[in-house]
Amino acid sequence: MMRTKLSLVLYILLFSQGVATAVQAQTEETAVVVRVVDGDTIIVNLNGTEEPLRYIGMDTPETDEPYFDQATEANSLLVAGQTVRLVKDVSDRDRYGRLLHYVYLPDGTFVNAELVRQGWARAAAYPPDTAHADEFAQLEAEAYAARLGIWQNMVFLPLLVNGGGVTAVPPTDIQIGISTIFYDGLVPQVESDEYAVIENWGDTAVSLTGWRLNTGDEGQDFYFPDYLLPAGESCAVYTDEIHPGCGFSFRSSRALWANAGDCGYLYDGNGRLVDEYCYAGD
Numbered sequence: 001m002m003r004t005k006l007s008l009v010l011y012i013l014l015f016s017q018g019v020a021t022a023v024q025a026q027t028e029e030t031a032v033v034v035r036v037v038d039g040d041t042i043i044v045n046l047n048g049t050e051e052p053l054r055y056i057g058m059d060t061p062e063t064d065e066p067y068f069d070q071a072t073e074a075n076s077l078l079v080a081g082q083t084v085r086l087v088k089d090v091s092d093r094d095r096y097g098r099l100l101h102y103v104y105l106p107d108g109t110f111v112n113a114e115l116v117r118q119g120w121a122r123a124a125a126y127p128p129d130t131a132h133a134d135e136f137a138q139l140e141a142e143a144y145a146a147r148l149g150i151w152q153n154m155v156f157l158p159l160l161v162n163g164g165g166v167t168a169v170p171p172t173d174i175q176i177g178i179s180t181i182f183y184d185g186l187v188p189q190v191e192s193d194e195y196a197v198i199e200n201w202g203d204t205a206v207s208l209t210g211w212r213l214n215t216g217d218e219g220q221d222f223y224f225p226d227y228l229l230p231a232g233e234s235c236a237v238y239t240d241e242i243h244p245g246c247g248f249s250f251r252s253s254r255a256l257w258a259n260a261g262d263c264g265y266l267y268d269g270n271g272r273l274v275d276e277y278c279y280a281g282d
Contacts, residue, residue: 029086033079038063039071039120041098042079044086053099054218055112056089057136059124067150071120074149078111079103089129094218100129116140119149122271126218127263150271175202177275178213178264179234183257191255192240196264196277199234210269213237215256222250 031044037052039060044053060071086101094100103111113132115121116139123136144151179199185191196213200206208224215221222237227246229235235246239256242249250256257264263278 027088031084031086033082033084036072036076036080038068039075039115042075042103044084044099046086046099051099052097053086053101053103054094054096055115055121056100056102056129057123057125057132058112058116058121059218060115060121061150067120070149071115074115074118074120075111078105078109078114082106084111089131091129096219102132112136113139117143119143119146119151122150124218127216144272176200176206176229176266178266178277181257181262181264181277181279183262183279184259185239185255189255190240190253191257192238192252194239194255194257195236195241195243196257197234197236198229198266200229200231203231205230208235211274212267212271214265214267215250216258216263216265217256220250220252220256222248224248 029046031046031051031053033042034045034050035043037043040055040058042053042055043050045051060075061068082105084106085104086099087104088101091100105111112121113135116123116136123133123140125133125136143149177199179197181196182194185194187193196215198208198213206229208227208229211224213222213224227235229246235248236243237246237248237250239250239252261278261280263276265273266275266277268274
């Protein structure tokens with residue numbers, strides 16, 4: 001009887017190890033980098049098929065933004081022509097159809113983290129793919145403090161590493177953030193009447209010029225034009241409607257805020273996270 005029990009335990013252990021190995025095999029793959037698109041996107045040959053791949057957890061300058069060329073070059077120096085190991089988080093692809101992965105070089109270099117460490121990428125946590133959010137936030141804080149990469153010409157503000165994001169600590173008389181998100185719009189299907197409210201609780205007017213409101217998904221951003229938010233006032237940014245007040249809209253033809261729960265992120269003109277507002281939804 002004892003031998004039977006030991007055999008059963010051994011079988012269970014071996015079976016569990018086999019399952020763990022199979023899961024790891026499903027979440028890790030090897031590919032060859034065919035082309036570097038920009039600082040956070042590459043084209044890889046994966047099992048004979050060329051696929052666009054977006055690095056998870058970080059964001060580099062876009063084509064029309066400062067340091068785009070330098071960030072792209074930094075990425076190219078790391079990965080061009082390399083055989084890389086791909087590790088997924090939760091999501092398989094983004095809304096543009098690109099693969100979402102953490103990327104590792106043969107020598108173990110963690111590419112996503114390395115670009116943040118060098119200062120050519122910002123930490124950008126997009127739930128649910130946040131396994132390395134705290135690590136990236138810490139690396140961003142260090143790069144910012146050392147004025148590396150995109151941070152080299154920034155005016156210094158103290159930083160707090162908090163909840164997987166880096167927050168600039170503004171002067172004490174500036175208190176601004178997302179006060180509410182109306183996520184369950186009344187307009188059928190498109191919910192164009194959804195909105196997020198940005199509020200200035202402080203005693204000083206704040207320029208929102210160049211600030212960015214993100215809806216929790218990559219690419220779903222509203223960039224504020226030349227706009228001054230007076231002390232004690234608020235501004236609602238609608239999904240696809242224009243209302244009295246600041247009159248801002250994402251101009252999106254589809255709903256942006258998930259009824260099942262979502263987060264909004266407010267970034268200042270230097271790309272630093274100022275506020276995060278999450279709701280549980282229905």
